[in-house]
Amino acid sequence: xxxxxxxxxxxxxxxxxxxxxxxxxxxxxxxxxxxxxxxxxxxxxxxxxxxxxxxxxxxxxxxxxxxxxxxxxxxxxxxxxxxxxxxxxxxxxxxxxxxxxxxxxxxxxxxxxxxxxxxxxxxxxxxxxxxxxxxxxxxxxxxxxxxxxxxxxxxxxxxxxxxxxxxxxxxxxxxxxxxxxxxxxxxxxxxxxxxxxxxxxxxxxxxxxxxxxxxxxxxxxxxxxxxxxxxxxxxxxxxxxxxxxxxxxxxxxxxxxxxxxxxxxxxxxxxxxxxxxxxxxxxxxxxxxxxxxxxxxxxxxxxxxxxxxxxxxxxxxxxxxxxxxxxxxxxxxxxxxxxxxxxxxxxxxxxxxxxxxxxxxxxxxxxxxxxxxxxxxxxxxxxxxxxxxxxxxxxxxxxxxxxxxxxxxxxxxxxxxxxxxxxxxxxxxxxxxxxxxxxxxxxxxxxxxxxxxxxxxxxxxxxxxxxxxxxx
Numbered sequence: 430x431x432x433x434x435x436x437x438x439x440x441x442x443x444x445x446x447x448x449x450x451x452x453x454x455x456x457x458x459x460x461x462x463x464x465x466x467x468x469x470x471x472x473x474x475x476x477x478x479x480x481x482x483x484x485x486x487x488x489x490x491x492x493x494x495x496x497x498x499x500x501x502x503x504x505x506x507x508x509x510x511x512x513x514x515x516x517x518x519x520x521x522x523x524x525x526x527x528x529x530x531x532x533x534x535x536x537x538x539x540x541x542x543x544x545x546x547x548x549x550x551x552x553x554x555x556x557x558x559x560x561x562x563x564x565x566x567x568x569x570x571x572x573x574x575x576x577x578x579x580x581x582x583x584x585x586x587x588x589x590x591x592x593x594x595x596x597x598x599x600x601x602x603x604x605x606x607x608x609x610x611x612x613x614x615x616x617x618x619x620x621x622x623x624x625x626x627x628x629x630x631x632x633x634x635x636x637x638x639x640x641x642x643x644x645x646x647x648x649x650x651x652x653x654x655x656x657x658x659x660x661x662x663x664x665x666x667x668x669x670x671x672x673x674x675x676x677x678x679x680x681x682x683x684x685x686x687x688x689x690x691x692x693x694x695x696x697x698x699x700x701x702x703x704x705x706x707x708x709x710x711x712x713x714x715x716x717x718x719x720x721x722x723x724x725x726x727x728x729x730x731x732x733x734x735x736x737x738x739x740x741x742x743x744x745x746x747x748x749x750x751x752x753x754x755x756x757x758x759x760x761x762x763x764x765x766x767x768x769x770x771x772x773x774x775x776x777x778x779x780x781x782x783x784x785x786x787x788x789x790x791x792x793x794x795x796x797x798x799x800x801x802x803x804x805x806x807x808x809x810x811x812x813x814x815x816x817x818x819x820x821x822x823x824x825x826x827x828x829x830x831x832x833x834x835x836x837x838x839x840x841x842x843x844x845x846x847x848x849x850x851x852x853x854x855x856x857x858x859x860x861x862x863x864x865x866x867x868x869x870x871x872x873x874x875x876x877x878x879x880x881x882x883x884x885x886x887x888x889x890x891x892x893x894x895x896x897x898x899x900x901x
Contacts, residue, residue: 431558433539435461437754438553438562440545440700443470445731445743446568447528452751454536461562462533463555465544469528470570471589471732472740473521479593480613482520484772486513487620491774498812508622510598517593547705551726564726564754567700567707567714568743571693571732576605580665584672586687589614599623601684603674605662607633609771611690612645615654616773625654626682628674630661634771638783641817641833645777648815657682695733710735718761720750728754739769765828766849770838775816778841781829781848787821796822798854798878800870802834807865811835818874820844825853830874836867843871854878 437453439446442464454460467474490506497503526532530540543556552561573588575581587595589610602618604611607629619625627633633656634642650656660676665687667673672687695713702708708715708723713735720728728750731743745762752760768780787795802808802816816834820827830844847857857875862868882889 430554433461433558433560435459435539435560435562436564437461438545438560438565439463439568440553440565441470441568441570441696441731441733442468442528442533442540443568443570443731443743444472444740445570445747446470446566447533448744448747449566449568449730449750450533450538451536452747453755454533454538456751456755458755460537461539461541461560463541463543463545463553463560464530465542465555468530468533469525471572473524473528475590475593477740478521478524479517480589480610480617481772482517483513483593483617483621484613486516487617488774490622491620508598510621511596513621514593514596544699546699546701547707548701550705550724562726564728565705566750566754567722567727567729567733568731568747569696569700569733570743571695571713571738573689574692574694575689576662576691578662578665581689584665584667584687585669586665586672586689588689592688595686599684599686601626602686602688603628603672603682603684604688604690605674606690606692607656607658608636608690608692609634611688612649613772614688614690615656616649616652619652619654624684626684627654627656628660628662628676628682629656629658631659633658634777637771637777637779638785638819638831638833640784641777641819641831644815644817644833645771645773645775648775649773693732693738695735697733712736719753719759720746720762721753737764737767737769739767742767766845768841768845770841772838775813775834776832776837778832778837779830780841780845781827782821783829783831784819784821787823787829791823791828794823795828796878798822798874800874800877802870805865805867805870805873807867807869808835810865811867813867818870820854820874820878822854822878825855826851827854827857832870840868840871843868 436458437460439450439462450460450462493504493506541555545553545555548554601624604615604627607627615625615627662674663677664675670685673683675681706724713733714729716729716734722729730746732738749760749762752758771777798820800818803814808814813835818832821829827847832840854875860872862872
């Protein structure tokens with residue numbers, strides 16, 4: 430057993446762990462990084478990167494089907510599902526060097542390709558190594574949650590960890606779960622020529638604003654996706670090429686393939702957390718606002734911390750921890766400015782409070798500024814007019830923004846900036862946006878907030894009339 434002493438030990442080479450390792454090492458700390466599986470973690474290998482690559486293939490196919498409004502003949506796309514997966518693999522391969530062991534060793538990080546296990550409050554064993562660190566950062570991420578549905582273990586099923594290795598196009602893809610992963614993959618696969626049925630126990634896209642989610646779901650249904658809501662799975666049966674899901678309310682769905690996309694589970698089982706005095710919750714490792722665990726020398730970041738499970742959150746957590754662990758400065762994680770996007774077409778984006786949440790918290794003090802895509806000239810030119818932006822405002826300051834529509838994931842960046850810096854609607858309104866761009870929607874939404882104050886205000890009209898009488 431080789432003994433190693435280090436300043437920072439990072440367990441997990443996903444987005445958060447890599448950010449901590451790179452930042453800490455380049456700022457002068459001695460860093461050891463453990464990774465027992467693939468560098469880059471879930472996002473690079475099974476999540477964000479491959480899913481968006483497959484969505485890009487699906488968009489290319491859909492564009493061929495719906496070109497006539499632009500003066501180009503519609504055609505039936507010739508889809509090679511295996512070639513689409515080659516595209517996915519190529520995208521991963523292009524990004525992989527950024528997350529590679531060699532790159533991080535170039536930063537001065539000692540990379541050990543093994544899983545870690547606590548043996549005491551500050552010591553972790555990994556293979557033939559025993560590592561003692563001043564600070565430990567757990568960044569082990571999460572994996573697909575496989576629910577205990579009777580019969581599920583006896584049939585072949587896919588998760589996001591196996592879907593992208595599938596080379597033969599499914600005839601009929603059943604998807605358990607109508608959240609972001611389920612709905613993104615549903616639309617990608619129907620556009621790539623599959624029949625698709627989504628089986629959701631509650632409401633599809635249920636964490637998003639209901640008004641905006643309804644717009645996205647209408648489009649998905651228009652494309653031919655069957656979305657069964659209130660369909661709690663009771664049992665699964667069948668075999669290779671024919672899988673049946675029976676639901677509590679008596680419905681039955683049969684398809685050629687089954688994708689399980691009902692949520693995520695934190696990766697903590699192999700860590701032996703009890704030996705380090707680290708407590709867990711139902712969703713992950715227990716942390717305080719500074720992302721410290723119940724062992725003050727150990728932090729947990731990203732999915733394993735049991736909060737919002739997004740790659741960009743893990744990266745944000747890394748910055749919080751670096752400030753604390755390297756410089757000893759107070760540093761706390763916020764959630765009120767964290768955006769998220771569901772990459773369906775149209776996209777769904779959210780930052781801060783939804784309308785329902787803001788109304789519950791602020792009551793009549795909250796106002797909603799709305800602007801429709803159909804009034805944006807660039808959206809009209811692109812024929813992407815199905816969409817809506819809503820901004821929740823309290824005393825002139827946004828507390829949340831919800832967007833559904835073309836490039837919603839890009840538009841939400843403005844409101845993430847606004848919430849992060851606690852800016853006001855007047856500052857957004859003062860922005861000059863180039864014409865014609867979809868981004869004008871943000872400025873127009875801010876303008877919609879001021880419209881009744883300026884144009885429907887009798888006092889303003891009186892002042893203007895009075896000033897006009899004074900002017901030469």
